[in-house]
Amino acid sequence: MKDLKTEQVIHDQVIEIGRQARKASHALMGLDTDQKNRILLSIADGLEKNRKQIRAENLLDVEEARENGLSDAMVDRLDLTGERLDSMIQGVRDIAALPDPVGRILKSWTKENGLEIRKTSVPIGVIGMIYESRPNVTADAGALCLKASNAIILRGGSEALRSNRAIADAMIEGGQKAGLPGHALQLIPVRSREAVKQLITMDEYVDVIIPRGGEGLIRAVAENATVPVLKHYKGVCHVYVDRDADLKKALEIIVNAKCQRPGVCNAAETLLIDRPVAEKWLPEAANMLRKRGVELRGCEQSRQIITDMKEATEDDWSTEYLDLILSVKIVDGIDEAVRHINRYGSGHSDAVVTENPEHQDIFGKMVDSAAVYINASTRFTDGAEFGMGAEIGISTDRLHARGPVALEELTTYKYVVAGQGQIKE
Amino acid sequence: MKDLKTEQVIHDQVIEIGRQARKASHALMGLDTDQKNRILLSIADGLEKNRKQIRAENLLDVEEARENGLSDAMVDRLDLTGERLDSMIQGVRDIAALPDPVGRILKSWTKENGLEIRKTSVPIGVIGMIYESRPNVTADAGALCLKASNAIILRGGSEALRSNRAIADAMIEGGQKAGLPGHALQLIPVRSREAVKQLITMDEYVDVIIPRGGEGLIRAVAENATVPVLKHYKGVCHVYVDRDADLKKALEIIVNAKCQRPGVCNAAETLLIDRPVAEKWLPEAANMLRKRGVELRGCEQSRQIITDMKEATEDDWSTEYLDLILSVKIVDGIDEAVRHINRYGSGHSDAVVTENPEHQDIFGKMVDSAAVYINASTRFTDGAEFGMGAEIGISTDRLHARGPVALEELTTYKYVVAGQGQIKE
Numbered sequence: 106m107k108d109l110k111t112e113q114v115i116h117d118q119v120i121e122i123g124r125q126a127r128k129a130s131h132a133l134m135g136l137d138t139d140q141k142n143r144i145l146l147s148i149a150d151g152l153e154k155n156r157k158q159i160r161a162e163n164l165l166d167v168e169e170a171r172e173n174g175l176s177d178a179m180v181d182r183l184d185l186t187g188e189r190l191d192s193m194i195q196g197v198r199d200i201a202a203l204p205d206p207v208g209r210i211l212k213s214w215t216k217e218n219g220l221e222i223r224k225t226s227v228p229i230g231v232i233g234m235i236y237e238s239r240p241n242v243t244a245d246a247g248a249l250c251l252k253a254s255n256a257i258i259l260r261g262g263s264e265a266l267r268s269n270r271a272i273a274d275a276m277i278e279g280g281q282k283a284g285l286p287g288h289a290l291q292l293i294p295v296r297s298r299e300a301v302k303q304l305i306t307m308d309e310y311v312d313v314i315i316p317r318g319g320e321g322l323i324r325a326v327a328e329n330a331t332v333p334v335l336k337h338y339k340g341v342c343h344v345y346v347d348r349d350a351d352l353k354k355a356l357e358i359i360v361n362a363k364c365q366r367p368g369v370c371n372a373a374e375t376l377l378i379d380r381p382v383a384e385k386w387l388p389e390a391a392n393m394l395r396k397r398g399v400e401l402r403g404c405e406q407s408r409q410i411i412t413d414m415k416e417a418t419e420d421d422w423s424t425e426y427l428d429l430i431l432s433v434k435i436v437d438g439i440d441e442a443v444r445h446i447n448r449y450g451s452g453h454s455d456a457v458v459t460e461n462p463e464h465q466d467i468f469g470k471m472v473d474s475a476a477v478y479i480n481a482s483t484r485f486t487d488g489a490e491f492g493m494g495a496e497i498g499i500s501t502d503r504l505h506a507r508g509p510v511a512l513e514e515l516t517t518y519k520y521v522v523a524g525q526g527q528i529k530e
Numbered sequence: 531m532k533d534l535k536t537e538q539v540i541h542d543q544v545i546e547i548g549r550q551a552r553k554a555s556h557a558l559m560g561l562d563t564d565q566k567n568r569i570l571l572s573i574a575d576g577l578e579k580n581r582k583q584i585r586a587e588n589l590l591d592v593e594e595a596r597e598n599g600l601s602d603a604m605v606d607r608l609d610l611t612g613e614r615l616d617s618m619i620q621g622v623r624d625i626a627a628l629p630d631p632v633g634r635i636l637k638s639w640t641k642e643n644g645l646e647i648r649k650t651s652v653p654i655g656v657i658g659m660i661y662e663s664r665p666n667v668t669a670d671a672g673a674l675c676l677k678a679s680n681a682i683i684l685r686g687g688s689e690a691l692r693s694n695r696a697i698a699d700a701m702i703e704g705g706q707k708a709g710l711p712g713h714a715l716q717l718i719p720v721r722s723r724e725a726v727k728q729l730i731t732m733d734e735y736v737d738v739i740i741p742r743g744g745e746g747l748i749r750a751v752a753e754n755a756t757v758p759v760l761k762h763y764k765g766v767c768h769v770y771v772d773r774d775a776d777l778k779k780a781l782e783i784i785v786n787a788k789c790q791r792p793g794v795c796n797a798a799e800t801l802l803i804d805r806p807v808a809e810k811w812l813p814e815a816a817n818m819l820r821k822r823g824v825e826l827r828g829c830e831q832s833r834q835i836i837t838d839m840k841e842a843t844e845d846d847w848s849t850e851y852l853d854l855i856l857s858v859k860i861v862d863g864i865d866e867a868v869r870h871i872n873r874y875g876s877g878h879s880d881a882v883v884t885e886n887p888e889h890q891d892i893f894g895k896m897v898d899s900a901a902v903y904i905n906a907s908t909r910f911t912d913g914a915e916f917g918m919g920a921e922i923g924i925s926t927d928r929l930h931a932r933g934p935v936a937l938e939e940l941t942t943y944k945y946v947v948a949g950q951g952q953i954k955e
Contacts, residue, residue: 333927477944480952519900519932520900522903523890524903524904527906
């Protein structure tokens with residue numbers, strides 16, 4: 106009985122958070138660029154002013170995480186060192202300095218009847234953000250959403266609840282001094298899973314859910330949400346070395362794409378090699394990659410060239426290793442490469458290395474991924490690298506936003522139609 | 531046992547349709563504009579050539595609908611008269627003549643490291659279209675999706691199955707003569723609801739569902755789909771007559787918005803009147819509307835001016851009458867008007883009548899709807915009226931497409947990034 110009652114209380118509490126967020130989203134529509142930037146700078150000041158308090162709460166989370174036996178990597182991600190706090194606060198100031206994504210006239214035209222149609226960027230409304238461990242996401246995501254005039258409901262990992270609460274409180278305290286509408290930024294202050302279930306099904310109050318974390322978290326959110334979700338499950342990224350590749354470039358690109366930071370979603374997981382260059386190039390590539398500690402798993406044909414390579418199973422072709430492991434396959438030209446990528450890839454980031462303009466065009470046109478690279482590393486798929494400023498995530502979905510989700514992607518549009526009394530005949 | 535077996539067969543059949551559609555969507559990515567237009571013209575020829583067969587099948591549907599006691603309106607919608615067939619075929623030719631929405635460079639820029647980033651419009655992939663009665667949707671939706679290089683899976687109403695099948699067969703026959711990839715256009719050839727359930731949950735094979743029909747159909751689809759849905763439930767559209775309105779314009783606009791075609795989603799359902807002009811203007815407006823057969827349902831205050839007006843209940847404010855009925859409310863200025871619309875409206879189309887530029891700006895900025903009109907009738911929300919050519923539907927969703935869903939909205943984008951060997955530092 107007690108659990109049911111608690112569930113009901115949490116349920117009601119999250120609904121109330123949603124209702125308030127919707128109201129706040131309407132108030133946010135009335136703010137102009139200067140007001141929003143002042144609010145963001147004041148949020149940064151609020152974080153600065155409360156940094157001791159934030160660190161104190163954070164240390165309690167870190168201590169508890171250690172006691173609970175969380176992995177060193179997890180504990181590290183949780184740990185808000187002074188340097189990380191500095192960069193989190195600077196991040197909010199940087200967002201204040203970015204151009205306002207709201208109120209842009211995306212297109213405008215005048216019809217023969219004199220109606221002037223303006224397609225105008227507007228906030229999405231209410232954004233629900235679900236994330237794990239890193240408490241700096243609270244500030245990053247909060248500031249990005251507010252800059253785009255969206256209300257935000259934050260739901261961080263339970264292991265970071267104290268840290269997230271302290272950060273959100275400091276942001277609200279700072280923001281309200283400069284006129285942040287009440288409830289424009291809210292954190293769900295409880296650890297229950299019931300709260301997430303409620304958040305992702307409140308279509309009336311929440312317009313989009315952005316989950317960030319491991320594939321398990323994201324699948325659980327996507328499968329149970331009725332609110333639209335912007336997401337990517339994983340990045341199974343490819344580098345295809347074409348028969349007409351500059352083989353030196355190919356070497357640099359595959360080493361960079363695999364080794365520069367193997368634990369991220371835009372790192373390469375599969376190397377495809379065009380048959381005519383395999384015999385010549387693969388031994389050199391394998392040598393270079395192995396020197397960097399990469400384990401190779403090859404198809405049958407590639408194992409005839411590199412005989413001591415482990416065999417790749419069918420599962421390997423769709424696995425995101427997030428580690429120094431690379432699957433290797435020999436293909437018969439660009440068409441087979443494209444087919445392989447479209448079949449086994451995750452639609453994230455895929456690269457071709459070729460000097461052949463026709464092959465470049467085919468790859469650019471036919472590979473069905475958010476970002477397609479010609480003679481460059483897959484590692485560039487990132488809001489900052491693309492010049493969009495900070496990103497709130499990456500999408501491999503096909504609707505609304507694909508690739509980096511930054512300020513512009515946190516807006517939608519409406520048509521404002523100005524007339525002089527026009528009626529329909 | 532038998533039913534379970536049938537369900538399994540349909541289930542497998544729909545999955546196979548999805549699998550084939552995904553394959554076809556990749557083949558469609560390889561077609562250029564000329565090829566697509568030739569295919570569309572050949573589809574129109576196929577419809578022309580098979581018009582007798584289509585009409586014969588259609589007459590069987592019409593006859594069965596009459597026998598089953600469907601309403602006259604329903605039977606009429608089903609009836610593919612010669613004129614309607616002509617206009618359906620012409621519609622396909624018109625779509626061939628529209629600009630290609632695929633392959634547009636939406637934006638391009640070069641980074642300091644020399645990477646050239648091109649944000650390029652590409653097809654969404656596979657579109658599932660679920661619709662009722664009017665068999666011409668089969669041709670309209672099919673042609674629009676193909677023009678945007680999408681594969682389409684059609685699922686029309688069971689009452690129109692023979693008509694839809696004949697139309698789809700004629701389209702495929704015509705299209706394939708000009709190189710339409712196999713399975714690029716498919717119709718689910720059975721009446722079962724199981725098929726819909728399968729279609730809207732095949733995330734692997736279907737990228738978006740567009741339902742068109744009554745609110746009941748659309749809610750059932752949206753609630754059960756795991757594939758993203760582009761939709762509008764209903765149009766509860768408002769006309770707000772401001773204290774600074776040109777009252778003659780206001781009269782013309784409300785009469786047009788309510789009466790010109792009351793059964794459509796962009797017709798007005800609620801009239802909001804600013805208090806200072808209510809006493810003077812409402813009697814004239816009421817008189818004019820009643821002459822056209824409109825039943826008025828008013829708030830308490832408006833009933834003090836028009837005493838024989840029926841009382842509006844709380845439900846009236848969110849009701850789409852689709853009929854000659856109008857709810858009437860007196861409000862205290864623009865802010866209350868905006869609040870009322872954002873609370874009770876459906877986010878479809880809302881109009882203000884005012885000569886006051888400040889009020890125009892407030893309404894344009896603060897009303898949270900797909901189309902916001904200043905001194906014009908709400909009846910203009912339509913792909914053709916907006917100059918986009920034919921539309922496949924209207925969206926009141928906030929992500930991806932808002933307002934008319936036409937060719938551009940049937941595309942998504944990807945980033946094509948061209949380099950000269952760049953790697954991430």
